Amino acid sequence: MPAVTGEGFDPGARQRAAAEARATFARTGGRTEPQNLFETGGLRWRFPRSTSPCEAVLVNTGGGVAGGDSYRIALTLGEGAAVEATTTAAEKVYRSDGPPARIATTLRIEGGARLFWLPQETILFDGARLARALTIDIAADAELIAVETLVFGRLAMGEARIDATLSDSWRLRRAGRLVFADATRLDDAGASLDRPACGAGSRAVAVMVAAAPDVEGRLTDVRAALEGRSGDVEAGASAFDGLLVVRLISASPSRLREAVIPVILALSGRKPPRLWR
Template identity: 70%
Template sequence: MTDLPTAVEALGVAPARQRADAYARASFARTGARTEPERLFETGGLRWRFPRSASPCEAVLVNTGGGVAGGDAYRVELALKEGAEVEATTTAAEKIYRSDGAPARIETRLTLAPQASLFWLPQETLIFEGAALERRLQVEMAGDASLILVESLVFGRLARGESSIDARLRESWRIRRDGRLVFADETRLDHAGAALDRPAVGAG
């Protein structure tokens, strides 16, 4: 009896890999002096945890898969109702692994009602050698809502001597206040290590 993987390799056809399709959504409402989760949805390896429900409410996103690979798709949505206060983060750095073709895709959508306050502070995204990432961030916020947002990228594991890795990045940000576009940014790096070594970009 012929082993199936051996037969597939003999035909020169790469075996299909199972890819993650994960989605996490949460809405928050003010209840007296507290902010609490109102509605939650989670599937495909993304989970919510709430170490402290007060004001602000702490929301922690967990990726049970331990990282993101090429072809994976992750979507995260947070919606804060009027007066809600939330501090959102992740349990660990998000790791973007090597891609054999299709990029990893991460989409984040944040919605803030009047007088809502959000600290969006995920831990850094660590990009490995050969990774390909497309990341999209969209924010819709009321004019009197407040937002502190930090998204950091680390190219390679410096402790392992990976100071100049070859990876691809596409990143798009759109922030609207009262429906008016107030910030737009597009980032494209085709060979991240070589680009970041240039004096006008990262100077190594």
């Protein structure tokens, strides 16, 4: 077969994914159902169960995220809606020899609505470059539980000395006011996490944020859920200004997940999504 040629053709160029998934949910009687959906570029929505909360599962049919890819996700919950959102599996971020992969997520939660944002882990392969942003707008009386977990390296394959780059940003506004801002940057992630004052050899980290009018009263239950964890998971929880924040770090992704699950139960009274098990 002859080579493909032509003006403007770059034989070294790589195909980049530009994927987007948007969903709006509305309360109908005692149920929450999808109202408007949009999906393109390999992202798909699935709804295993439409009850309260409605289960929303995000599927990446491409099997992972490569350098230069752009993924945009948006969820909007109308008044009184209740949604539990997760992913079919851990998201994989592959090696990049150029621009970073970009994932931007926007969550909007209107009055009296409840969102459990519980994606499975994001795994950064050796050489991965990821720029990720999570933006949340929540009404004063709405409820949110959001969990994001990062795993550095395919540890089961011995990929522990991982050179990956991460830029991660959280912005949460309640009733239009910025109440939580968090930014993380890691260059040469493995070396950074090996430093005693940074990660002491950890390869998995999680951030959990809960927002609700009465959430500070759940701090005692959350700390009790974290007690008794083995020494391979370090965790801390604090509550302030209608927010509760939990941070966890471990050398073992499976141990970290085991520590996250009882915290989700303490915050929501619900077990994690079935896809987690």
